[in-house]
Amino acid sequence: MEIKYIFDNAKDLENKKVILNGWIRNHRPQKEFGFIDFSDGTCFKHLQIVYDNTLSNFLDVSKLLVGSSISVEGTLVKSSGNQEYEVKAKSIAILDSCPDDYPIQAKRHTKEFLRENAYLRPRTNMFQAVFRVRSLAAQGIHKYFGDNGYIYFNAPIITASDCEGAGEMFQVTTLDLDKVAKSGKVDYSKDFFGKLTGLTVSGQLEAETYALAFSKVYTFGPTFRAENSNTKTHMAEFWMIEPEIAFCDLFGLMDIEEEMLKYVIKYVLDNAKDEIEFLDKFVENGLKAKLEKVVNSKFVRVTHEEVIKILKESNEKFEFTPEYGEDIAKEHEKYITEHFGGPVFIYNWPKDIKAFYMKQNDDGKTVGAVDLELPGVGELIGGSQREENYDKLVNRMKELGMNVDDMYWYVNLRKYGSSIHSGFGLGFERLVMYLTGMENIRDVIPYYRTPGNCEF
Ligand code: 4AD
Ligand code: MG
Numbered sequence: 001m002e003i004k005y006i007f008d009n010a011k012d013l014e015n016k017k018v019i020l021n022g023w024i025r026n027h028r029p030q031k032e033f034g035f036i037d038f039s040d041g042t043c044f045k046h047l048q049i050v051y052d053n054t055l056s057n058f059l060d061v062s063k064l065l066v067g068s069s070i071s072v073e074g075t076l077v078k079s080s081g082n083q084e085y086e087v088k089a090k091s092i093a094i095l096d097s098c099p100d101d102y103p104i105q106a107k108r109h110t111k112e113f114l115r116e117n118a119y120l121r122p123r124t125n126m127f128q129a130v131f132r133v134r135s136l137a138a139q140g141i142h143k144y145f146g147d148n149g150y151i152y153f154n155a156p157i158i159t160a161s162d163c164e165g166a167g168e169m170f171q172v173t174t175l176d177l178d179k180v181a182k183s184g185k186v187d188y189s190k191d192f193f194g195k196l197t198g199l200t201v202s203g204q205l206e207a208e209t210y211a212l213a214f215s216k217v218y219t220f221g222p223t224f225r226a227e228n229s230n231t232k233t234h235m236a237e238f239w240m241i242e243p244e245i246a247f248c249d250l251f252g253l254m255d256i257e258e259e260m261l262k263y264v265i266k267y268v269l270d271n272a273k274d275e276i277e278f279l280d281k282f283v284e285n286g287l288k289a290k291l292e293k294v295v296n297s298k299f300v301r302v303t304h305e306e307v308i309k310i311l312k313e314s315n316e317k318f319e320f321t322p323e324y325g326e327d328i329a330k331e332h333e334k335y336i337t338e339h340f341g342g343p344v345f346i347y348n349w350p351k352d353i354k355a356f357y358m359k360q361n362d363d364g365k366t367v368g369a370v371d372l373e374l375p376g377v378g379e380l381i382g383g384s385q386r387e388e389n390y391d392k393l394v395n396r397m398k399e400l401g402m403n404v405d406d407m408y409w410y411v412n413l414r415k416y417g418s419s420i421h422s423g424f425g426l427g428f429e430r431l432v433m434y435l436t437g438m439e440n441i442r443d444v445i446p447y448y449r450t451p452g453n454c455e456f
Contacts, residue, residue, distance in 0.1 A: 004043035006076060010085050013076045018087060020047070020072045021095070023123070026106040029062040036064075037106070038072070038087075044128055044274040048079065048086040055092060066106050067098030067123075111443055118447055119456055126282065129275035130444055133268055134432045138220070140267030141241055141428075144260050145218045150243065153210045153217040155203025160195055161407060163205050164355055165400065168225045169198030170236075199224035202425060203242050205357070205410050208386065211244035211421055212413055218243040220428075228451050232440045233378055233430060237449040244423035250359070250368040250385040253422040254345050257372055257381055258299045261343070261431075266295050268435055284437025291435070294342060301345040304328075304366070307336055314339075325350045325365070330378055337375040344373045356396050357410075359385035359420075370424070377434045383424025390414035 001018050022040030033052035049072055055061055064070070071093040079086040103109075103117050104124060114121040121127045145152065162169050174192040188196045203219040210217045223240040245256065269276060269291055280287040302310075311322035311332050320329040328336075328346075336344055347370040348361060359368035368385035387393040393414055397404050404411060432444040442448040447456045 002042040003038075003040050003045070003047050006047065006085075007043060007045060010076065014078065014085075016076060018072075018074060018076050020049075020087065022070070022072075024064055024066055024068045024070060024098075025123075026066060027064060034062050036070075038070075039128075041122075041128065044125075044132065044272075044278065048081065048083055049074070049089050049092070050086055051089040051092060055089065057092070057094070060094060061092050063097075064094065065098050065100055065102065067102040067104060069095040069098075071095055111440065115442055115448075122446075125278060127443075129272075129278050130432070130436050130438060131446070132275050133272050133279075133436050134444060136268050136271050137264055137432060137435055138428070140264040140271075141220065141260070143267065144263045145216075145243065148216070150216040150218045151210065151214040153203075153207055153214075153219050155200060155206045155219045155221060155242070157200055157222065158193075158197055159200045159206075160193070160197050161205055161410070162198070163200070163202040163357075165402070166201070166225075166227075168201055168227050170224050170226045172197045172199060201225050202240065204244065204423060204425065205407075207242050207244040207423065208413060208421065209409065211246050211423065212417070212419065215246045216243070230451060232442075233427075233433070235429065235441055235445065235448055235450055238441075238445070239428035241426045241428060242423060244421065246419050246421045248385075248422045249420055250347060250370060250422060253383055253385065253424060254299075254301060254347070254370055257345075257370075257383065257424055257426075258343075261372075261380075262295050264431070265291050265435065269295070279436050287437045297342050299343045299345055299372070300340045301347065302336075303348045304346055304350065305348070307332070307346050310339065311335060325352070327353045333373050333378045334375075337373050337378075342375065343380075346371050346373060354384070356400050356402060357384070357386050357393070359387050360392055360396065368422075374430075374434055376439075377430050379427075380430050380434065381424050381426045383422065385420065385422040388414055388418045388420050390418065 001020055003020065006013060006018055020040065022038050024036050025039045025046055026037035028035045036049040037046050038049045039046045051061060072087060072089050073091045074087040074089040076085055077088050104120050114124060122131055158172050180186050200223060202223060203221060207217055207219050219242040221239065222237060224237050226236060227234055276288050305324060307328065308322050308324050314335060316335060318331055322328060322332055348366045349369040350365060351360065351367045354367050354369045361368060370383050371379050372381035374380045390411065394404055394411055429441050429444050433441060436444060438444050
């Protein structure tokens with residue numbers, strides 16, 4: 001029986017026999033009886049097990065330390081203590097007793113310590129909450145897109161196209177690098193795929209091919225970037241959700257982003273009540289109120305030009321001076337989200353700082369791109385309307401020195417029944433940060449990959 005089942009059916013199970021498998025999270029042995037704080041991870045709450053010296057192995061049980069795995073048979077009874085129910089044990093089988101060098105004790109550990117012990121941190125309350133929220137958020141996202149008629153599309157992980165054109169692809173090769181080094185040259189025609197390939201930085205380009213067949217598709221998969229940045233919001237491996245919608249323009253896209261985000265936040269609020277309450281208390285005070293407020297708010301929409309104007313007029317001492325036509329820095333993102341007190345869409349960005357595929361606006365200077373900025377997280381979503389005009393797209397690619405022939409399948413979409421279409425990419429871990437209040441992206445993915453770190 002799982003603890004979740006017991007809590008969900010406690011009334012019916014009262015005074016009935018229950019059997020449980022799980023771990024000791026805390027233990028208070030007394031002379032003739034003892035209390036075990038017990039968890040099997042099926043729900044956030046723990047169950048208290050009470051035992052006494054009628055157990056045949058009472059002495060062995062009373063010596064058990066935190067982390068031990070046990071199997072309990074007993075009766076579910078109303079508790080006289082802090083909790084509503086507890087289990088009065090009839091027998092406790094010791095599956096594996098845990099020694100005293102077990103790093104996870106029944107006390108508060110620092111997040112840094114737990115990061116170093118990432119293989120054990122899911123056994124703590126904090127990470128039980130974080131990773132249950134992560135799982136629920138993923139399920140909420142699939143549910144949103146499924147309920148709204150999107151096709152779940154799986155983009156390839158190994159690809160030859162660098163979607164963002166930022167040169168941040170991890171290379172995939174079976175060439176013997178020692179031999180290559182000795183010969184002094186690389187012949188990619190001899191490589192596994194007969195050409196230079198890498199791990200995907202975005203499934204967008206492939207998603208576009210399916211959007212122009214199914215109208216609405218989305219990806220949800222791992223994404224890789226050999227970005228040498230050690231920040232609290234960047235990793236070399238992260239998960240991204242990338243919807244792509246035909247016959248949808250930039251403003252329709254913002255509507256979808258806003259609706260989806262509110263849906264997922266509400267889904268988590270409804271399904272992770274205990275976890276959110278815990279995170280609100282121990283990780284980010286006011287988390288629940290923050291999330292509830294966003295669900296009921298209207299997201300602000302401002303152009304990049306307006307943002308620069310606001311920043312310039314703010315009299316704030318920025319490290320980087322905000323300039324028209326230039327990118328905005330982390331400190332600017334922070335100022336803008338605080339200024340508006342919630343999520344902010346920034347749209348119509350200068351074309352020179354954005355990717356080749358974005359819809360060129362009539363002003364000749366900007367593209368139909370939109371980023372969604374969140375307080376405490378910064379950029380959560382990057383998206384755009386795509387350039388659907390063949391000549392404009394090809395000209396832009398040539399301007400940027402791209403090889404148009406290699407990308408024939410992408411540009412041909414603009415030849416064979418082209419239509420306006422738009423899409424976005426949502427960084428899943430940044431969403432989990434926002435949902436849990438965790439401040440470091442390394443604490444919302446099971447095993448993080450950052451420069452110099454590939455432990456576990
Ligand atoms: O803004 P980005 O680079 O956009 C794209 O890749 C588009 N092709 C998406 C699309 O239109 N289909 O990345 C999208 C989001 C960012 O807003 C951010 O949330 C997340 O992906 N992201 C990262 N998250 C963690 N670590 C990194 N290194 C990230 N780089 C981007
Ligand atoms: Mg971006």
